Amino acid sequence: MAHSHSQHVNYMAIFWWLLLLTILEIAAGYPSAGPSYPHLLKGFLLVVMAVTKAALVAMYFMHLRFEKVALGYIAMIPLILCVFVVLMTLPDF
């Protein structure tokens, strides 16, 4: 499949990473892990893995890694807004 493109992405490698992270996520999110497994740690692990998977899709499947940096800024704006919305409402918790 070695054709002359400007972007050389091994899509199957991305696929296996996504699959591996999904399996790890299910393992980390499984409810019967017991009380020794703190909820905060579970949340942290799941968020890190989900964001990694989302970043892999955006960077390689959507080719964001090969686009102009400013396009990445456009893509980042919703994420910043989302974090901001949650932080703004934290005092109500």
Place this chain on the structure above:
Amino acid sequence: MSQAAAAHAAEPAETPLTPESWGKLGMWVFLAGDAMSFGTLLAGYAIMRGTSKNWPVPAGVLGIGLTAFMTFLLICSSVTMVKGLDAIKRGDQKSLVKFLGLTVLGGVLFLGMQAYEWTHLIHEGLGLTQNKWGAAQFGTTFFLITGFHGMHVTGGVIYLSIIAWQGSKGAYSAHSHNAVEIAGLYWHFVDLVWILVFTFVYLL
């Protein structure tokens, strides 16, 4: 009229952000807006859950096995989508249609499983305003978020079917395939959102 013509002439021929096409920039801007819709839905979910005293453990109510498989399906359909784009970049119209067909199939299977899941949960007693496992808002947010995403999958299935149909008529080639790339951006975004929904609504 002349004013409109002058405005048209002043428009630069290519966008500085996506030199290939304006359409690609348009799709990115649309997706950024769409991501804000999903973002606020998920943030709203976090706030309702955080302030609720009887939020059920999602994995105890929702079937993780089925949705894990749905996640797998969408990831696979993203791979077939990029393979389709790769094919048309080589000028392989037949493979483009084949891979787009597989992508659409993945989307249709996803929707079928979601319909099954919804039917099952509604029979079990989960509704927009009722939830026998605890906070009613659990049902509200669940159906809103997965429903909003399901609508996006439905839109993607129609969108990609049209691209595949055009592709089968020879509309795309090694030198002209912007529409395929743009449709792909939409499809991968729907996959990306599901990755987040699966984590925040099902696993967390």
